[in-house]
Amino acid sequence: MLSLKAANELIWKKFQHIEMGHEQVDILDGLDRIVAEDIVSPVDVPGFSRSMCDGYAVVASDTQGASEDNPVSLSYLGEVPPGVNAAMEVKEGQCAYVSTGSMIPPGADAVIMVERTKQSEEGFIQVSMQMKSGQFMMGQGSDIKAGSLLIERGKKLSAGNIGALVAAGIYKIKVFNRLRFAIIATGDELVDAGQDLLPGKIRDSNSYALQALITKAAGEVVRRVLVKDNRELYKQELENAVKCADVVLISGGCSVGIRDFTAEAINELPGEGVFIHGIEIRPGRPLIVGESMGKPVFGLPGHPVAPVLLFKTVVEELWRRLVACREEADSIIAVVDFDMSPCIFTHLFVQLEKGDDSIIARPAFKGNPTQTSAISRAGGYIWIKDPEKGLCRGQAAKVFVL
Ligand SMILES: Nc1nc2c(c(=O)[nH]1)N[C@H]1C(S)=C(S)[C@@H](COP(=O)(O)OP(=O)(O)OC[C@H]3O[C@@H](n4cnc5c(N)ncnc54)[C@H](O)[C@@H]3O)O[C@H]1N2
Ligand code: MOO
Numbered sequence: 001m002l003s004l005k006a007a008n009e010l011i012w013k014k015f016q017h018i019e020m021g022h023e024q025v026d027i028l029d030g031l032d033r034i035v036a037e038d039i040v041s042p043v044d045v046p047g048f049s050r051s052m053c054d055g056y057a058v059v060a061s062d063t064q065g066a067s068e069d070n071p072v073s074l075s076y077l078g079e080v081p082p083g084v085n086a087a088m089e090v091k092e093g094q095c096a097y098v099s100t101g102s103m104i105p106p107g108a109d110a111v112i113m114v115e116r117t118k119q120s121e122e123g124f125i126q127v128s129m130q131m132k133s134g135q136f137m138m139g140q141g142s143d144i145k146a147g148s149l150l151i152e153r154g155k156k157l158s159a160g161n162i163g164a165l166v167a168a169g170i171y172k173i174k175v176f177n178r179l180r181f182a183i184i185a186t187g188d189e190l191v192d193a194g195q196d197l198l199p200g201k202i203r204d205s206n207s208y209a210l211q212a213l214i215t216k217a218a219g220e221v222v223r224r225v226l227v228k229d230n231r232e233l234y235k236q237e238l239e240n241a242v243k244c245a246d247v248v249l250i251s252g253g254c255s256v257g258i259r260d261f262t263a264e265a266i267n268e269l270p271g272e273g274v275f276i277h278g279i280e281i282r283p284g285r286p287l288i289v290g291e292s293m294g295k296p297v298f299g300l301p302g303h304p305v306a307p308v309l310l311f312k313t314v315v316e317e318l319w320r321r322l323v324a325c326r327e328e329a330d331s332i333i334a335v336v337d338f339d340m341s342p343c344i345f346t347h348l349f350v351q352l353e354k355g356d357d358s359i360i361a362r363p364a365f366k367g368n369p370t371q372t373s374a375i376s377r378a379g380g381y382i383w384i385k386d387p388e389k390g391l392c393r394g395q396a397a398k399v400f401v402l
Pocket of ligand 1: 185189190203204207254255303
């Protein structure tokens with residue numbers, strides 16, 4: 001059976017041809033989207049030298065030897081208010097009042113804080129500190145240089161990026177298109193939200209969990225349907241899904257029971273059909289991956305933890321590669337607070353708690369690790385690469401954050 005890593009490599013090999021289009025969006029709409037081109041600053045930021053304090057713009061060399069006991073007197077030229085083009089030029093022996101953020105007038109090359117100055121006779125300021133050239137001012141382009149790389153293609157646009165882009169005058173950016181998903185939930189036992197829950201029925205929670213994961217990852221769900229265990233209906237819905245979406249996610253029907261039609265239905269679509277059925281992961285072992293019309297079709301086993309885990313470890317992995325994403329999946333290091341003897345599970349959902357000086361990971365499940373409530377409690381999951389060794393209390397572990 002394929003390892004998770006080998007499965008991801010094979011899936012990438014099959015779908016690396018997929019061209020992810022891009023669109024231009026207003027900067028705020030780009031939050032958490034993947035940037036589709038290198039963004040270079042067209043301008044210097046700041047565009048002019050600015051003061052970093054309230055004080056006097058001076059020629060630094062004038063303050064040579066200045067101290068509390070030996071102040072230097074400079075002739076006062078006037079004020080440069082913030083937001084105004086400095087009209088005067090500061091020459092040797094002169095100074096001008098500047099506020100924090102004001103333009104440094106030509107000629108001046110340092111700003112002395114107002115606390116280190118005194119007004120002496122009318123029209124003169126005494127400065128009592130020796131200044132170095134460039135002190136307390138932000139030179140033109142010292143924050144961002146014109147032509148410098150602001151964000152690389154493949155980065156997820158953060159709130160911090162948005163501030164820097166706007167500072168550089170960039171209000172629109174190119175981001176990769178939202179990946180469009182179709183979700184099909186299969187099973188006679190399933191009812192959709194709002195429908196009566198008759199005996200023997202359960203609610204289709206997997207579709208909702210998957211839709212939430214897609215939305216969080218800046219994708220789009222273009223079709224979501226629930227189909228009964230009926231071969232014809234299923235085939236029809238699967239065909240519709242492949243036609244309208246970039247990626248199809250099917251929940252359920254992946255096992256070997258008499259009602260598990262997922263592999264068969266994928267194989268009846270035009271295209272290669274199923275090329276993976278079962279990988280070394282648990283929960284989620286009966287994963288199915290197929291191809292139709294050049295598009296990936298994932299059959300995610302029905303037990304509620306499996307679709308979530310496989311979305312994070314397999315579907316998102318392909319997605320990240322398609323958009324040349326430079327970010328690793330979010331993870332933190334936590335201290336394991338339980339013993340797990342050798343087990344069949346390769347991945348465990350854990351609750352995260354703040355310890356005194358570290359994050360503590362406790363099991364998110366009570367009894368059976370495939371419970372829906374385990375995902376709800378979980379802050380993330382641990383990948384137990386060697387299940388035969390299990391986990392030991394006190395061990396540090398990488399937790400992939402949900
Ligand atoms: N004889 C065997 N039986 C099973 C095996 C096996 O190897 N041999 N593998 C088990 C494993 S592991 C898994 S995982 C499941 C996979 O099952 P399916 O993908 O065929 O899924 P279903 O049978 O349709 O459902 C399993 C379980 O999940 C519930 N479910 C299904 N869809 C949803 C949904 N949309 N929302 C909420 N819950 C859902 C369903 O009612 C079942 O309880 O097979 C094992 N069996
Ligand atoms: O592989 Mo199944 O998802 O353990 O329950």
